[in-house]
Amino acid sequence: MKLFPIRGGIHPDYRKELASEKAIVALPMPSALYIPLQQHIGAPAEVLVNEGDMVKKGQMIARNQGAVSAAQHAPTSGRIRTVTEVTAPHPSGLPQTTIILEPDGKDEWADLPEPIADPFSADPHTINDRVAQSGIVGMGGAAFPSAIKLNLGEQKKLDTLLLNGAECEPYLTCDDRVMREYPDEIIDGARIMAHALGTPRVVIAIEQNKPQAIEIMTKAASAFPGVEVIGVPVQYPMGSERHLVQAVTGRETPARKLTADLGVVVHNVSTARAVHHAVRFSRPLVERVVTVSGGAIREPKNVMTPIGTKVTDLVEFCGGFAVRPESVVNGGPMMGQPLPTLDVPVVKGTSGILALTAGEVNDQPTSACIRCGSCITVCPCGLSPVEMSAFIRKDNLESAAKLGVMDCFSCGSCSWVCPSHIPLVHYFNYAKGALNDLERELRKNERVKTLAEVRVIRIEKAAEAKRAALAARKPASDNVPPANSGEAKAATEEKANT
Amino acid sequence: MSIATLKKSGPFAHGFSSVQKTMFLVLLALTPATLFNLYLFGWPAILLFTVTVGACVAVEAGCLAMAGKPVKATLADCSAILTGWLLAMSLPPWAPWWLGVLGAIFAIAMAKHSFGGLGQNVFNPAMVGRTVLLISYPVAMTTWIMPHPLFSASAPSLLDAFAITFGGHMPDAVSAASALGHIKTELTRHIPVTESMAHVPGLMDMMFGYRAGSLGETSAILILAGGLFLMFKRIISWHIPLSVMGGLFVMAALFHAADPARYASGTFHLVSGATFLGAFFIATDYVTSPVSKKGQLIFGLGCGVLIWLIRNFAGYPEGVAFAVLLMNGLTPIIDKYTRPRAFGRNRKGEPLPLPPLPKDKP
Numbered sequence: 104m105k106l107f108p109i110r111g112g113i114h115p116d117y118r119k120e121l122a123s124e125k126a127i128v129a130l131p132m133p134s135a136l137y138i139p140l141q142q143h144i145g146a147p148a149e150v151l152v153n154e155g156d157m158v159k160k161g162q163m164i165a166r167n168q169g170a171v172s173a174a175q176h177a178p179t180s181g182r183i184r185t186v187t188e189v190t191a192p193h194p195s196g197l198p199q200t201t202i203i204l205e206p207d208g209k210d211e212w213a214d215l216p217e218p219i220a221d222p223f224s225a226d227p228h229t230i231n232d233r234v235a236q237s238g239i240v241g242m243g244g245a246a247f248p249s250a251i252k253l254n255l256g257e258q259k260k261l262d263t264l265l266l267n268g269a270e271c272e273p274y275l276t277c278d279d280r281v282m283r284e285y286p287d288e289i290i291d292g293a294r295i296m297a298h299a300l301g302t303p304r305v306v307i308a309i310e311q312n313k314p315q316a317i318e319i320m321t322k323a324a325s326a327f328p329g330v331e332v333i334g335v336p337v338q339y340p341m342g343s344e345r346h347l348v349q350a351v352t353g354r355e356t357p358a359r360k361l362t363a364d365l366g367v368v369v370h371n372v373s374t375a376r377a378v379h380h381a382v383r384f385s386r387p388l389v390e391r392v393v394t395v396s397g398g399a400i401r402e403p404k405n406v407m408t409p410i411g412t413k414v415t416d417l418v419e420f421c422g423g424f425a426v427r428p429e430s431v432v433n434g435g436p437m438m439g440q441p442l443p444t445l446d447v448p449v450v451k452g453t454s455g456i457l458a459l460t461a462g463e464v465n466d467q468p469t470s471a472c473i474r475c476g477s478c479i480t481v482c483p484c485g486l487s488p489v490e491m492s493a494f495i496r497k498d499n500l501e502s503a504a505k506l507g508v509m510d511c512f513s514c515g516s517c518s519w520v521c522p523s524h525i526p527l528v529h530y531f532n533y534a535k536g537a538l539n540d541l542e543r544e545l546r547k548n549e550r551v552k553t554l555a556e557v558r559v560i561r562i563e564k565a566a567e568a569k570r571a572a573l574a575a576r577k578p579a580s581d582n583v584p585p586a587n588s589g590e591a592k593a594a595t596e597e598k599a600n601t
Numbered sequence: 602m603s604i605a606t607l608k609k610s611g612p613f614a615h616g617f618s619s620v621q622k623t624m625f626l627v628l629l630a631l632t633p634a635t636l637f638n639l640y641l642f643g644w645p646a647i648l649l650f651t652v653t654v655g656a657c658v659a660v661e662a663g664c665l666a667m668a669g670k671p672v673k674a675t676l677a678d679c680s681a682i683l684t685g686w687l688l689a690m691s692l693p694p695w696a697p698w699w700l701g702v703l704g705a706i707f708a709i710a711m712a713k714h715s716f717g718g719l720g721q722n723v724f725n726p727a728m729v730g731r732t733v734l735l736i737s738y739p740v741a742m743t744t745w746i747m748p749h750p751l752f753s754a755s756a757p758s759l760l761d762a763f764a765i766t767f768g769g770h771m772p773d774a775v776s777a778a779s780a781l782g783h784i785k786t787e788l789t790r791h792i793p794v795t796e797s798m799a800h801v802p803g804l805m806d807m808m809f810g811y812r813a814g815s816l817g818e819t820s821a822i823l824i825l826a827g828g829l830f831l832m833f834k835r836i837i838s839w840h841i842p843l844s845v846m847g848g849l850f851v852m853a854a855l856f857h858a859a860d861p862a863r864y865a866s867g868t869f870h871l872v873s874g875a876t877f878l879g880a881f882f883i884a885t886d887y888v889t890s891p892v893s894k895k896g897q898l899i900f901g902l903g904c905g906v907l908i909w910l911i912r913n914f915a916g917y918p919e920g921v922a923f924a925v926l927l928m929n930g931l932t933p934i935i936d937k938y939t940r941p942r943a944f945g946r947n948r949k950g951e952p953l954p955l956p957p958l959p960k961d962k963p
Contacts, residue, residue: 115614345945346944354956355944355953356944356945357952357954357955358943358944358945358946358952359945359952360945360955365955365956432613436611436612436614437614438611439611439613441611463613463614464613464615465614465615465617468674470620470675471718471720472720473719474720474892475887476891476892476893476894476897477618479892480894482941483944484944485942485944486941487892487893487941490936490940505950506940510944510945513610515612519614519616522618522623523620523720524615526610529610532610
């Protein structure tokens with residue numbers, strides 16, 4: 104199959120060998136699970152359980168609410184200890200509402216709904232409902248509720264489901280292992296998703312540094328003519344949705360559009376496996392494979408982890424720290440988030456927990472920019488990090504926005520390559536946050552202004568109508584002001600305010 | 602086990618590039634050509650080279666101290682050494698010591714630190730230093746000598762060298778014209794290039810560097826080797842060197858074809874003067890050249906054409922320094938108009954139109 108080049112990118116030290124040959128092992132059930140209500144993009148789920156309730160594995164304990172949301176299910180059977188605020192796995196270290204479950208050790212499944220007998224003749228809605236009910240979110244890290252992306256077939260003309268098995272982040276091997284150990288489940292899930300989306304074609308893209316996964320997946324896909332497996336070049340950030348679509352189809356997603364506007368929907372390989380479980384066995388998403396790796400971890404592993412496991416328990420299972428880590432990262436080293444503490448739970452989007460040594464992080468004091476232009480060469484978005492960062496340093500966010508800082512998706516290539524160790528992504532994240540705030544403020548002000556203008560017009564119209572009515576009733580005395588004018592005005596104002 | 606590891610957002614990985622490493626590799630690449638020329642021009646050249654580099658480091662230290670910046674940490678980036686090195690390479694090999702010191706002051710204090718230090722200067726510091734010297738001391742700056750290799754009979758001893766460099770006792774009858782200067786002078790005497798070419802060193806001598814010229818510029822082959830090494834190490838890309846030499850060669854070749862008596866050939870222009878040194882080591886200076894590859898091509902072409910124009914029509918026989926400085930001045934504008942196209946947007950920054958809907962497969 105013909106592939107297309109993508110712009111820029113880097114070739115970091117992948118260090119996948121730390122965990123790539125470690126088969127997936129199940130974590131012994133921890134003594135408590137901490138299940139945050141928000142593990143996804145969108146609104147937090149609504150709690151369905153109370154302190155002291157006994158729940159079974161797979162039972163829904165928090166329901167999705169609003170348009171974009173995902174349900175949470177009990178990862179095992181046990182007792183709800185409490186619903187309280189617990190530190191979220193987010194750099195802010197802020198707490199969020201979390202259900203604490205004490206496993207009873209029986210791991211008993213709840214009464215699950217009937218599996219969908221023949222998904223390929225089922226209505227797409229039935230499949231989407233099942234995916235939504237199973238709390239499935241994108242497992243590549245972004246954690247966007249999958250059912251919404253599976254609904255895109257209704258609104259757009261789609262031709263390809265692209266399964267993302269690129270796993271371009273260094274260290275991470277969870278998708279690699281899932282592809283090697285559960286290829287049939289992924290392909291079945293992918294075919295079900297393609298059916299729900301109405302796409303005739305499924306392409307599974309895997310970076311060429313995973314030859315075993317490519318071989319195994321190709322073999323598993325050979326039985327299905329509509330499913331293709333392709334090896335894509337090893338070039339970070341190949342796994343970025345838009346860039347992968349460009350590499351595979353040659354189509355460049357316009358700014359502010361979705362890949363679905365070009366007929367392509369991208370899902371992660373592990374998400375496909377979760378869909379397989381939800382549709383074929385009615386099992387909701389209650390566990391995931393997490394790569395625990397990095398130079399500071401004694402025994403790197405790929406661990407099948409119940410959602411809600413504390414990172415501390417996971418790290419302990421992997422032999423603890425061999426040396427003091429410089430950084431503990433949730434996700435890959437390029438785009439992952441620093442963890443404020445190890446006392447946070449694993450969530451549905453946690454692809455890896457990396458404990459990195461100072462040597463691996465290679466953080467150096469920042470020196471002056473020498474304008475080498477490497478950041479421009481490597482930027483996969485065609486931006487000019489050197490110029491944008493110069494503006495942001497002077498707090499000239501408007502000029503940075505003109506240069507396209509909002510198009511940056513923080514892949515980190517520029518920071519990685521910078522010989523002066525300038526924390527470019529840090530600047531861009533700051534600018535994006537500040538610009539978003541500004542825009543929200545602007546929109547708020549505009550709305551207030553519009554409302555005020557509308558109100559003035561409404562009051563004037565009401566007064567006009569009143570005058571006209573009065574004039575019609577008393578044509579003889581048009582110069583006499585109406586006795587109840589003050590009262591009428593007050594009434595109009597009140598009406599306008601409601 | 603609560604370890605606070607929060608510092609800043611990612612990435613939590615970094616390539617192994619650093620400013621110091623970059624500068625060090627450039628110095629390494631310059632070493633063969635420099636050693637050859639130091640051998641070729643003997644002790645006076647070694648003394649001048651040492652004085653110039655030392656003066657640059659001293660001036661840099663002084664400027665940093667005055668600006669209240671960390672002196673030792675910043676000196677470790679080797680950028681002052683590189684500037685001094687390039688400045689020394691562009692001086693006549695037996696020039697007096699004060700020329701190197703004065704050049705260092707103009708290069709480091711005026712061209713670099715008055716703009717804010719490393720990364721902030723608009724003009725190439727070494728070339729500013731050289732140009733100021735050339736304009737102020739045209740005779741001293743164009744007093745070339747023929748090669749006097751170390752340990753050869755004609756080579757000055759260390760004692761003689763001290764007299765030459767520090768005492769100003771330039772021995773008589775050693776000076777020689779550079780090839781470019783010779784042709785220019787002869788042209789003013791209405792002797793056509795075709796005739797004057799007979800008195801310049803042969804092509805092989807020009808290539809290997811056995812000729813008169815600045816302290817570090819003579820060996821095209823060794824400079825080329827250093828440049829290729831930098832390309833291999835991905836410190837520089839082919840864009841600037843190739844476009845500088847391409848611009849110069851094409852201009853020279855075209856006019857040579859039209860009027861060989863008036864214009865020297867493209868090959869001659871390539872191997873003479875500071876073409877190779879300029880193309881690989883001076884025009885490629887990160888700070889003062891454009892950041893995008895497209896901008897670098899425009900910049901390089903501009904340098905090449907300007908070098909040719911200056912060599913042929915201006916008062917000076919050599920124009921690398923002037924050409925590079927002129928193009929340095931254009932760098933901000935080139936940068937502005939050669940930004941890459943953003944993903945999903947057209948050149949104006951508007952979102953791309955949606956392509957026509959993909960058709961169903963038959």
